[in-house]
Amino acid sequence: MPKTKLNILPVRTFERLGVNDTERDIRRMETENIIVPDSENQVIVQYKETDTETNIVLEQNAGLKLIQIFDRKTQTVSKLKANLAENAKLNLFQLYLGSDTVSEIITELNGENAFFSAEIGYDLKEDDQLDINLIANHHGRKSVSDISVSGVLRENARKIFKGTIDFKHGSVGAAGNEKEDVILLSKNVRNKTVPIILCAEEDVIGNHGATIGRIDERHIFYMKSRGIPEKKAYELIAKSKLMKVIEQIDNEQVKKHIYGSLMWGDYLE
Amino acid sequence: MSRKTQVSDIDRSLYDFRYEEDANDFLESGISPEIIREISDEKGDPDWMRAFRLKSLEIYHRTPMVHWGASIDGLNLDNIVTYIRPKSRMNTNWDSVPEEIKSTFEKLGIPQAERESLAGVGAQYDSELVYHNVRAEVAQSGVIYTDLESAMHDERYAEIIRSHFMKLVPPEDHKFAALHGAVWSGGSFVYVPKNVHLEIPLQSYFRLNAKGAGQFEHTLIILEEGAYLHFIEGCSAPKYYEAGLHAGCVELYVGKNATLRYSTIENWSKNMYNLNTKRALVDEGGKIEWVSGSFGSHVSYLYPMSILNGRGASAEFTGITFAGEGQDLDTGAKIVHNAPDTSSYINTKSISKSGGKSTFRSAVTVNENAVGSKSSVNCESLMLDRISRSDTVPVIDAKTDQCDIGHEAKIGRISNEAIFYLMARGICEEEARAMIVRGFADNVSKELPLEYAVEMNNLIGLEMHGSVG
Numbered sequence: 001m002p003k004t005k006l007n008i009l010p011v012r013t014f015e016r017l018g019v020n021d022t023e024r025d026i027r028r029m030e031t032e033n034i035i036v037p038d039s040e041n042q043v044i045v046q047y048k049e050t051d052t053e054t055n056i057v058l059e060q061n062a063g064l065k066l067i068q069i070f071d072r073k074t075q076t077v078s079k080l081k082a083n084l085a086e087n088a089k090l091n092l093f094q095l096y097l098g099s100d101t102v103s104e105i106i107t108e109l110n111g112e113n114a115f116f117s118a119e120i121g122y123d124l125k126e127d128d129q130l131d132i133n134l135i136a137n138h139h140g141r142k143s144v145s146d147i148s149v150s151g152v153l154r155e156n157a158r159k160i161f162k163g164t165i166d167f168k169h170g171s172v173g174a175a176g177n178e179k180e181d182v183i184l185l186s187k188n189v190r191n192k193t194v195p196i197i198l199c200a201e202e203d204v205i206g207n208h209g210a211t212i213g214r215i216d217e218r219h220i221f222y223m224k225s226r227g228i229p230e231k232k233a234y235e236l237i238a239k240s241k242l243m244k245v246i247e248q249i250d251n252e253q254v255k256k257h258i259y260g261s262l263m264w265g266d267y268l269e
Numbered sequence: 270m271s272r273k274t275q276v277s278d279i280d281r282s283l284y285d286f287r288y289e290e291d292a293n294d295f296l297e298s299g300i301s302p303e304i305i306r307e308i309s310d311e312k313g314d315p316d317w318m319r320a321f322r323l324k325s326l327e328i329y330h331r332t333p334m335v336h337w338g339a340s341i342d343g344l345n346l347d348n349i350v351t352y353i354r355p356k357s358r359m360n361t362n363w364d365s366v367p368e369e370i371k372s373t374f375e376k377l378g379i380p381q382a383e384r385e386s387l388a389g390v391g392a393q394y395d396s397e398l399v400y401h402n403v404r405a406e407v408a409q410s411g412v413i414y415t416d417l418e419s420a421m422h423d424e425r426y427a428e429i430i431r432s433h434f435m436k437l438v439p440p441e442d443h444k445f446a447a448l449h450g451a452v453w454s455g456g457s458f459v460y461v462p463k464n465v466h467l468e469i470p471l472q473s474y475f476r477l478n479a480k481g482a483g484q485f486e487h488t489l490i491i492l493e494e495g496a497y498l499h500f501i502e503g504c505s506a507p508k509y510y511e512a513g514l515h516a517g518c519v520e521l522y523v524g525k526n527a528t529l530r531y532s533t534i535e536n537w538s539k540n541m542y543n544l545n546t547k548r549a550l551v552d553e554g555g556k557i558e559w560v561s562g563s564f565g566s567h568v569s570y571l572y573p574m575s576i577l578n579g580r581g582a583s584a585e586f587t588g589i590t591f592a593g594e595g596q597d598l599d600t601g602a603k604i605v606h607n608a609p610d611t612s613s614y615i616n617t618k619s620i621s622k623s624g625g626k627s628t629f630r631s632a633v634t635v636n637e638n639a640v641g642s643k644s645s646v647n648c649e650s651l652m653l654d655r656i657s658r659s660d661t662v663p664v665i666d667a668k669t670d671q672c673d674i675g676h677e678a679k680i681g682r683i684s685n686e687a688i689f690y691l692m693a694r695g696i697c698e699e700e701a702r703a704m705i706v707r708g709f710a711d712n713v714s715k716e717l718p719l720e721y722a723v724e725m726n727n728l729i730g731l732e733m734h735g736s737v738g
Contacts, residue, residue, distance in 0.1 A: 011662055014337050014664070015337065017632055017664045184669075185670060187669050187670055190667070192664065192665065194662075194663070194664050195661075196662050197678055198660045199650070199652060201655055205681045206678075208678040208679075209675075209678075211674070212674040213670070214671060
């Protein structure tokens with residue numbers, strides 16, 4: 001059975017960069033449909049262990065807080081497609097705690113004032129691999145997307161994050177912001193970042209930012225001067241990248257699960 | 270009723286004049302081994318170059334068409350004339366250049382610029398260099414500035430050419446690199462000896478006059494240790510209905526602690542396909558500074574690449590792209606950090622108007638050995654109406670943890686708040702908009718040579734139609 005190519009960028013670019021190389025042998029894809037009716041709000045927590053496709057429809061004024069935890073398991077393929085109507089609000093939280101994961105998130109901001117936020121964190125080590133392809137398609141007037149990604153790569157981990165904000169014709173007054181912050185903690189890691197903005201509308205604002213590299217030595221020096229050993233200082237800063245996402249999850253059970261997976265004990269030091 | 274302020278196009282009358290060509294000077298259109306052999310015969314190529322051209326042709330035929338950027342469906346390579354016999358041999362005396370060619374370059378201000386502010390000038394008309402001159406004091410310092418073909422036939426430089434020609438951009442790189450290898454003609458060779466600082470720039474100007482033709486000039490620059498050079502490249506062509514093709518190639522070797530500043534103002538006519546390849550190899554402590562203005566052509570693919578190959582080597586790319594009606598300009602830069610403590614900085618601005626499309630495309634690669642390297646990419650795009658398009662497609666690839674990479678991209682329009690602020694200080698709306706657009710392009714225009722900065726200011730000069738009602 002031929003492998004399926006996954007996470008293809010919405011625009012072409014130089015092939016030699018290998019940004020569209022991910023392919024997987026998908027045998028069975030579970031489908032889950034989530035419809036949040038007009039003016040309702042829901043919170044859903046998902047622990048992803050199998051290949052799944054999640055289809056979300058948020059009707060007018062609907063709100064959904066979706067928390068997805070990708071544990072240290074075998075290969076996982078996740079596809080998330082969301083359609084947001086007028087004033088709908090999707091808050092997505094994703095934590096990738098290892099393994100080999102391919103994750104695609106496509107959000108259609110169809111309605112006026114539709115809002116999409118994504119807080120994504122990852123902690124990868126050993127031979128972990130992660131490929132994320134996030135696309136926010138702005139169709140609606142004054143639609144807003146706010147994407148924040150932060151994480152840590154250790155040992156031989158490999159990660160690619162492709163984030164696209166696409167302002168379609170008609171998305172007057174739309175705004176899209178995206179930020180990625182990657183800490184690299186081993187000379188054998190491989191990080192690719194592809195922050196794309198596509199724009200066919202005049203009255204929009206799009207911002208992208210990315211910082212990639214080691215921890216600032218001044219921060220380590222500061223912590224050492226306060227009596228924190230160097231190794232621990234690195235760990236604390238690395239943890240802080242994940243905590244940016246975890247602290248926004250207001251569900252103690254989920255937090256406990258995450259701490260357990262990360263072997264942080266019951267709570268963060 | 271208020272009307273929107275329009276940003277005008279450049280007045281192209283300066284560039285669109287043309288002289289008729291003699292059809293007998295044209296080789297047959299299309300690309301075949303016979304045509305390649307004919308070019309070699311015309312030029313008296315040495316055996317190695319004949320073989321290189323034919324090998325490139327083979328590579329060309331088996332390499333798929335490039336497809337990562339703007340559409341080039343309108344380009345029919347079978348219709349492109351790859352070589353036009355020169356009307357004149359290469360001259361070092363301006364008075365010996367044929368009258369109509371001389372008149373073309375005089376209209377473009379090239380001899381005047383040479384007298385006033387350049388250390389040397391090369392002028393290419395269609396397929397071949399027609400004029401090359403360098404000031405006596407510059408030549409005395411050991412600087413060589415000549416056309417590439419003369420250098421290839423000169424036993425003093427022949428081996429240098431052979432050992433460097435298309436080694437940085439091999440024909441296997443992409444289809445148009447292979448095409449270039451097969452049909453190249455014209456272009457400059459510059460050699461700056463150790464520790465020679467050229468305080469005033471050298472300039473080559475490329476003019477494609479013939480319709481339905483291609484220009485495939487090759488520029489090869491070698492800077493020895495501690496040398497400094499500012500090289501300026503200008504390009505233009507008159508407008509025809511037939512598509513033209515520019516598939517030049519630039520190879521730059523920057524020696525240890527040497528600095529090369531390479532400025533380009535590209536103002537091809539808007540039926541040109543500008544598929545140019547530029548690459549620099551920078552040695553220890555060396556620096557390459559690219560300044561690039563892309564205003565003309567129908568379609569452009571242009572991403573100067575810097576390979577930082579020695580400890581402490583650095584690259585700086587400053588570029589502006591202005592895409593107007595009917596233009597699809599795909600521009601950017603590529604950087605490869607391939608040694609410790611290397612650094613790079615990319616700073617670009619794009620303006621899209623009247624249905625034009627600009628794409629910023631970049632690739633920053635930090636290899637395993639490039640520990641302690643730093644890179645910063647900054648790209649800003651301005652949309653001047655809602656029928657245009659602006660995309661940014663950057664890729665960052667880090668293969669070591671010992672690096673610091675920053676990327677920032679912004680896209681937007683002229684903010685109403687900024688207009689309001691300026692108007693509150695007594696500036697009319699039209700002037701306020703003009704000031705903001707000029708300010709947007711300012712950090713690029715101040716990097717350009719003066720005469721080109723003036724040209725760019727003309728380009729984004731504003732027609733004030735607006736009124737507030």
